[in-house]
Amino acid sequence: MNTSAIRAGLARGGIELRQLYTNAPDLIGQFLTPAITLGVLFLLRGKMYGESGLSVAELAVPGLLGGIIAFNGMYALLNVLVLDREDGTLLRAKAVPRGMTGYFTGKIVATASSAIGQVVIVLGVGMVIIGGSSLTSVGAITTFAWVVVIGLLAVLPWGAILGSVLDTRTAFLLTMPLMGLMAISGIFYPITALPGWLQAVGQVFPMYWLGLGMRSALLPADAVAIELGQSWRHLETVAVLGVWAVIGLLIAPVVLRRMAGRESGATMATRREKAMQRAF
Template sequence: MNPTLHAARLGFARGWMEFKHQVTSAQDIGFVVITTAAFVVVLYFQRDATLPGTDLSLAAATLPGLLGLMIPINALMGAVGTLAVEREDGTLLRAKALPQGMVGYLVGKVVVLSISTLASLVVLLVAGLFLVPELAGTGVGGWLTIAWITVLGLLSALPLGAVIGAVAGSPQAAGGLVMLTVGGLTAISGVFYPITALAGWLQGLAHVFPLYWLGLGMRSALLPDSAAAAEIGGSWRPVETTLVLAAWAVAGLVLAPPILRRMARRESGSLMEQRRHRAMQRIG
């Protein structure tokens, strides 16, 4: 069997095992559970309110933004945090020592983070069926749109998270950088309000990044066609959404492997011990 394919197959198995362990570990699953629960609570308190001048419930208008935001929060932050921590604890160094070990390691991380993100989206959608009556009217086309937007969102977020985790000097620095990035993009990407309310240059900046397009794609799947009037150009722009998310996915998949290989080549026991020593000093 081809060594790379064999390593990828082992990576799939490892990712599934890590997910099962994650489900049984309160510490590992805590962030995902708290984030998903917070989003469900938001929907619960909005279930009886409607958007002014419309019959659309506020929860129905908020749900697409929550779905779009959950993908980078879980995938990006998960990739950054996991890679940064496992550089310090020696997991990455042990993977590097195995034949095609980095291939199996990366495949495993993609699998476990994708499954956990998908599980969070499913939980939110199931809650939405009870709290957002409009969701029951979503047709096959809407569900297919959610599926391909989710796949493109994962492909655009996971490689970017791997790159940030590879270049960050510590888990704390990685986490802080991701929080600032996600927070800033959330503020300008119109996931919870029409982006047309922002200044023109901020609209242009938001169009560069995936989060705006994730929110737009989810809105096109779950909101009535009449809601497109609030969007730029009065259209859901499915072609542009696909192209931008695909471009980010391709860029990440092209850039991430060489950056990760370079980072792995530089890993050594002495560097790991230095990072561990600095971590102990921070704790002490």
């Protein structure tokens, strides 16, 4: 592995992250949806969930953090790969020796760092205006950290895979299925309130386990009573997220190499022509 390409990629990721947090439109795009969601949850802070002793809003904040990791880790990387393929950025990176290694390293660093930054900021705001969440013990901090790390490993490779095979139109259409998946994954409401078959579907995908892991780190211990089996299921969380990570990490390099090999001036021109035809 070329260490100079990795260093260049790390530097590129740092530059992209700095641009993100110093550009107003990018910041609005990054935090608008979480801000609206927190606003809605703030209005629900007095609505209690059953006899749990916690409000619906307090239960939803950790799930929101899990959703941020899943959605941003996957869709943000997917979207940037699609756009960079179509505007020629990827082709220019390919023309530079080891440029693809630096390019992908930079995108992964920028996407992961952006997701983590968004999680930390939303968590801090949620603690202040809604409450119910805390990181006051070593165990809670440790759980929070490994859920974030394994969660990103579980979703980032799939963002790269989908970004290598989809175009702008199909990438946009993927937004609705992802939002639907969030709705059945217990992100905003305990999954135990859903029908059994929807619970089964939700547990296949990383979003449910990211939300569960976040709740186990941030909520009081007795909140486990509203979870399936009245357990935080840490081993199952590691197993499911680990399977998604391993499969994704095995497939992603193959798909990315093939995608990079197909990139040329002719393929980029063809994509632009199709895009123009759709526009008119």
